[in-house]
Amino acid sequence: MKKSVIMMGILIIIGLVLGAYFSQRLISATNTQQLTVAAAASLKEVLLEMGQEFEKINQNTKIFFNFAATGVLQVQITNGAPVDVFVSANYDYIQGLGQKGLLAADQVHLICQNTLALVARDDLQEIGTTGFSVLKDHRIRRVAIGNPEFVPAGSYGVQLLRKKGLLTKIKPKLIYAANVREALAWVELGEVDVALVYGTDAQIAKRSQRLAETKPEELAIGYYLTLLNKQQPESLAQKFGNFVTGPLGKKILKKYGFRVLEGR
Numbered sequence: 001m002k003k004s005v006i007m008m009g010i011l012i013i014i015g016l017v018l019g020a021y022f023s024q025r026l027i028s029a030t031n032t033q034q035l036t037v038a039a040a041a042s043l044k045e046v047l048l049e050m051g052q053e054f055e056k057i058n059q060n061t062k063i064f065f066n067f068a069a070t071g072v073l074q075v076q077i078t079n080g081a082p083v084d085v086f087v088s089a090n091y092d093y094i095q096g097l098g099q100k101g102l103l104a105a106d107q108v109h110l111i112c113q114n115t116l117a118l119v120a121r122d123d124l125q126e127i128g129t130t131g132f133s134v135l136k137d138h139r140i141r142r143v144a145i146g147n148p149e150f151v152p153a154g155s156y157g158v159q160l161l162r163k164k165g166l167l168t169k170i171k172p173k174l175i176y177a178a179n180v181r182e183a184l185a186w187v188e189l190g191e192v193d194v195a196l197v198y199g200t201d202a203q204i205a206k207r208s209q210r211l212a213e214t215k216p217e218e219l220a221i222g223y224y225l226t227l228l229n230k231q232q233p234e235s236l237a238q239k240f241g242n243f244v245t246g247p248l249g250k251k252i253l254k255k256y257g258f259r260v261l262e263g264r
Contacts, residue, residue, distance in 0.1 A: 035061070097228070114223070148176075
């Protein structure tokens, strides 16, 4: 009986979520073109601003965004989530979808690059050590990092720590977050001492201090945009992709600290 009640509750919640989603998709269906974009959590502010600008230029257009860890989004897409555009913080996840035949042909674009930063809570006592080696300090006990199984920032972090010979030494300190923004939130709330996040996350942080940051050539951290579901050449998804890679899209990316490769 108890299990039945719990199962019913779960089904109701799922129904409400799906109902809310599809009701959004049906808003002014006869007059409004709609687009669903799934994107890495670290792109939230930049893509929301792009969405607003795109809707101003393209009247009767509505973009719905889903921000989460890239690996989570890939699983959702693989399981049939109705997504038109996918923006990934790691090429491997794009490649995985391509192997399943879910991508539009020749529609993968490197739109920008990022760095990895080490941020500490504001009230952390001055340690005096600079660079990532500060992680070895005994006063740093809790280090937030995205779960490397499905969070690109986490896998980049593990790669960096291994490269610097720090991974084995500090592994007991690591606490895994569901996405990079959760890792940032933990350090800003004082729940951990430091966090490994993107340089752009460190830029928007309000209650933390930046201790170290990688150089662009030190780690290849790229964001890739791709179209799904066999989009047509003149589709709304294609127009949005062109906007992101166009002059205004690049300007907005730079505004939020992302590194844009000119000539692409």
